[in-house]
Every structure is written in C-alpha cells, then in structure tokens.
Amino acid sequence: MNTTYLISIIYGRILNIVSNNQLLNNKTYQVEVTIDLGREIVNKYIREMYKTIKQSNPSLTYIN
Secondary structure, three states, X not given: OOHHXXXXXXXXXXXXXXXXXXXXXXXXXXXXXXXXHHHHHXXXXXXXXXXXXXXXXXXXXXXX
C-alpha cells in the first residue's frame, strides 16, 4: 500500500473530525472514524488486487 495514499486518507479523516467538532453527529467518534478508515483501506486493496488480476486475465470482470 502506498504511504502517500495512507497519509492522504488519514488527513481527510482528521479534516472530517475538525470540521464536525461540536456538532451532534457520529462522524467524530473514534469507532466511526476507524471503521470509515478501515473501509477505505480495504477498498483500495481490493481495487489494486483487481487491477493486478485483470492484467493477467483481461476477460475477467469485477463481478466474476
């Protein structure tokens, strides 16, 4: 995983926390932010794996 990508998504989460400070929502709770960060990392990993597999088998679709 690219370090620059990880830093950018963590920075985005920090900006989300700062912008939602003092608001009555769940976007600043540690669990919600951690789950969102984890989903983003898993999605990036799945995309990268799909690109790698797609190069070796061009007839493969994402659904398969």
